[in-house]
Amino acid sequence: MPSKEEVAGRKNFHVDTPMDTGGFYVRGSAHLDWGMKNRLSRIFNPDSGRTVMLAFDHGYLMGPTTGLERLDLNIRPLLPHVDCLMCTRGGLRTCIPPQTNKPVCLRVTAGATVLKDDMSDECVGVDIEDAARLNASAMAVQCYVGGACERQTLENLSRVINAGNRLGIATLGVTAVGKEMARDARYLGMASRVLAELGAHFVKTYFCEEGFEEVVAGCPVPIVIAGGKKIPEADALKMAWRAIDQGARGVDMGRNIFAARNPVAMAQAVRSIVHGAASPDEAHEMYQDTKSDNAKP
Numbered sequence: 160m161p162s163k164e165e166v167a168g169r170k171n172f173h174v175d176t177p178m179d180t181g182g183f184y185v186r187g188s189a190h191l192d193w194g195m196k197n198r199l200s201r202i203f204n205p206d207s208g209r210t211v212m213l214a215f216d217h218g219y220l221m222g223p224t225t226g227l228e229r230l231d232l233n234i235r236p237l238l239p240h241v242d243c244l245m246c247t248r249g250g251l252r253t254c255i256p257p258q259t260n261k262p263v264c265l266r267v268t269a270g271a272t273v274l275k276d277d278m279s280d281e282c283v284g285v286d287i288e289d290a291a292r293l294n295a296s297a298m299a300v301q302c303y304v305g306g307a308c309e310r311q312t313l314e315n316l317s318r319v320i321n322a323g324n325r326l327g328i329a330t331l332g333v334t335a336v337g338k339e340m341a342r343d344a345r346y347l348g349m350a351s352r353v354l355a356e357l358g359a360h361f362v363k364t365y366f367c368e369e370g371f372e373e374v375v376a377g378c379p380v381p382i383v384i385a386g387g388k389k390i391p392e393a394d395a396l397k398m399a400w401r402a403i404d405q406g407a408r409g410v411d412m413g414r415n416i417f418a419a420r421n422p423v424a425m426a427q428a429v430r431s432i433v434h435g436a437a438s439p440d441e442a443h444e445m446y447q448d449t450k451s452d453n454a455k456p
């Protein structure tokens with residue numbers, strides 16, 4: 160029998176019906192090979208099915224952004240509090256101790272900086288052999304759906320997925336949003352779905368106020384949300400909570416953690432939401448109560 164939405168001619172995402180994951184807890188990954196599943200289960204905690212990824216790849220297009228002036232000093236204190244490191248190969252090799260037993264999601268696209276109006280003119284800058292040499296669990300590819308270089312960035316994604324599938328390394332598709340693009344559920348849902356259909360194993364996109372649960376429901380692989388520009392800590396925690404509540408399987412957060420007044424406390428507070436079912440108020444209280452050595456005065 161058609162649902163009310165179908166009768167009314169609206170799309171129906173069946174948001175109340177969980178997707179059947181077919182025997183493996185990471186959405187859409189049931190039919191992958193052992194190595195790929197093993198890498199995904201390093202990223203997505205097998206108990207909660209979720210992940211706190213720390214994004215600190217910003218230098219590849221922004222240079223030394225606020226909070227990342229010194230990767231060795233800024234990132235190391237955060238390592239115990241996050242599940243996965245999203246970074247460049249330069250940042251990883253120079254500043255992250257190899258004995259850090261955290262999975263790496265390696266930024267493999269390159270070629271654009273913030274000095275250009277159009278940042279979609281990217282290529283794949285890292286060979287699959289180098290990703291394997293760095294023991295990457297996943298590779299991240301920036302995709303500009305609807306952007307000037309849409310085809311090129313989707314081709315980058317496809318090439319990386321093909322190479323990763325040969326070795327069992329997962330691919331994170333990142334829905335980059337150009338200055339002129341809307342960040343609404345219609346666009347984000349479309350872009351996320353395109354990346355999943357092209358074979359991305361998980362997708363990073365932005366949270367949107369309206370309709371985010373439909374973005375999640377329409378994407379057959381896990382969605383992790385980007386933090387975006389730095390906002391007050393209480394607001395960033397609320398956004399993380401709302402995204403998780405509407406089905407996101409984690410966060411891939413950068414500036415809202417490393418540029419917080421107290422980055423360690425912020426990583427712990429985000430973690431309490433993603434894995435611990437804390438409310439935004441509880442997480443913010445925890446943030447305010449936590450003292451740590453790298454807090455800014």
Ligand code: 5RP
Binds near residue numbers: 412
């Ligand atoms: C842009 C990226 C960034 O380089 C970064 O990972 C974003 O993190 P945040 O927005 O939380 O600072 O992927 O699309």
